[in-house]
Amino acid sequence: MKKDLIRVDELLTEEEILIRNSVKEFVKQKINPIIEENFRSGNFPLHIVKDLAGLGLLGAYLNGYECAGINNVSYGLALQELEYGDSGIRSFCSVQTSLVMWAIMEYGSEEQKSYWIPKMAKGETIGCFGLTEPDYGSDPGSMVTKAQEDGNYWIINGSKMWITNGSIADVAVVWANSKKGIKGFLVEKSSPGFSTRDIKGKFSLRASVTSELIFEDCRVHRDNMLPKAKGLRAPLSCLNQARYGIAWGALGAAFACYETALEYSKSRIQFGKPIASFQLVQNKLVWMLNEIVKGQLLALRTGRMKDEGKASHVLISLAKRNNVEIALEVCRMARDILGASGITDEYPVARHMLNLESVKTYEGTHDIHTLIIGEDITGIESFR
Ligand code: TGC
Ligand code: FAD
Secondary structure (H helix, E strand, C coil): CCCCCCCHHHHCCHHHHHHHHHHHHHHHHHHHHHHHHHHHHCCCCCCHHHHHHHCCCCCCCCCCCCCCCCCHHHHHHHHHHHHHHCHHHHHHHHHHHHHHHHHHHHHCCHHHHHHHHHHHHCCCCCEEEECCECCECCCHHHCCCEEEEECCEEEEEEEEEEEECHHHCCEEEEEEEECCEEEEEEEECCCCCEEEEECCCCCCCCCCCEEEEEEEEEEEEHHHECCCCCCCHHHHHHHHHHHHHHHHHHHHHHHHHHHHHHHHHHHCEECCEEHHHCHHHHHHHHHHHHHHHHHHHHHHHHHHHHHCCCCCHHHHHHHHHHHHHHHHHHHHHHHHHCHHHHHCCCCCHHHHHHHHHHHHHCCCCHHHHHHHHHHHHHCCCCCC
C-alpha cells in the first residue's frame, strides 16, 4: 500500500516479503488484465491453476507430499494478493488448499495422502468441499445427506449446494451422515450416481464456479472414506483453516478499492476542486485506511499465533468476521466516492463489493461468527 503507516514490512521476514511480492506481481501480470472479462462472462480462468501451482500456492502451508511448507503468515499474505485480483481466485486457492488438501492431510489414510496431495499441489487435480445442503447452511450438523454401508462400498444419497469448484473438481470431499455419525468421503468425479449442476445467475463471485452436487445411490469404495474424520468436528476444523485465509484475503479486496478511490478522488474535479479536497470525502478515505490498518494487524497477529499453534477457532472467527465486514464497507465507500463511475467494470470496485457479499456469507455468515464469539465470551450458546 502506498501509505504504509505501520511499515508492515518491518513486521515481516524476508521470505514473507518475497512471497507476497511474487504473488503481487503474478496478479498484476496474469489476473488483472483478464479478470473483468471473466467476471462478465461468468467463467473461472482455469488456465491459471497451473500458475498457482507453479507459485507453490496450492497446499502452500502443508509439509511434505510436494507441498511448499511455507508459514501461515506467508500464506495469508499470498491470499491477500490473490484477492486484490479477485475473490474468486482466492476462493479457488482456499478450497483446494484448506478445505480439500488440509482435510486429506488431517483425516486421510497414508494411501489417500500420497495419492491425492502431490497431484493437487501440482494443479493436476482439482478438489471441492461439500458441506452445505439446500436446507442446511449455517446448521450443517442437521445435514440429511446419508451414507449407508454396503459391503466394501458406501452408498451416498442427497445433495450439496453452493459448492465452489463443484463441476470442475476431480474429487469432492463430501460430508454425510451415517449410523456411525458424520463421515467424510473422497468422491471421484467418475463415481456412479454422482453428478453436478452449476448455479447460474450469480451477481457475486462470477469468476468462480459454484455448483450443486447430486448423489443418487452414489457408490464410493470404503477406501475412499476419510478414516480419521469423526463427527461434525472434522468438517468444522477444516473451516478454521479456510476462515483464516479469508481474514487476509478480504484485505486484498479492500486495498484494491481504497487505492482506486484515493486515485479517483484526486483526479475527479467538482465545484472546481478535486473531490479529495472535500472534508466528507477525506473522512471516508481516512475511515478506509484506518480499518485496513487495524485489519492488517489482526490478520498478522492471528497468523503469528497460528504459526505457534495458539490461534483458537474463536480468534479466527473474530478475524474473518471483522476483516470481511470492514472490507465490504471499504468497497461500498469506494463505490460511493466513484459516483456513477463506481457502478461500471471500468473500475474493480463494484466487482469486489459484489464478491464480498458472498464472502460475508460463506465460511460462516457474519452473524454466525458473532454467535461463536458471543458464546465464547458469555459461556451461553445462542444458536438454538
Ligand atoms: P457444535 O456442537 O458447536 O460443534 C460440534 C463439534 O465440533 C466442535 N467444533 C469445532 N471444532 C473445530 N473447529 C471449529 N470451528 C469448531 N466449532 C465447533 C465442537 O467442539 C463439537 O465437538 P465435539 O467433539 O464436542 O462433538 O455444533 P453446532 O451444530 O452447534 O454448530 C455450531 C456452528 C453453528 C458454529 C457451526 O456449525 C458453524 O460453524 N456453522 C457455519 C457453517 C459454515 O461455516 N459452513 C461453511 C461451509 S464451507 C464454505 O462455505 C466454503 S466457501 C469456500 C470458498 O469459496 O472460499
Ligand atoms: P442460512 O443458514 O439459511 O442463513 C440465512 C440467514 O439467517 C443469515 O443471515 C444467517 O446469519 C441467519 N441465521 C442462520 N442461523 C442463525 C441463528 N442461529 N441466529 C441468527 N441468525 C441466523 N458451502 C460449502 O459447503 N462448500 C463450498 O465450497 C461453498 N462455497 C460457497 C460459495 C458461494 C459463492 C456461496 C454464496 C456459498 C458457498 N457455500 C459453500 C455455502 C455457504 O457456506 C453457506 O451459504 C453459508 O454457510 C450460509 O448458509 P445459507 O446460505 O444456507 O444461509
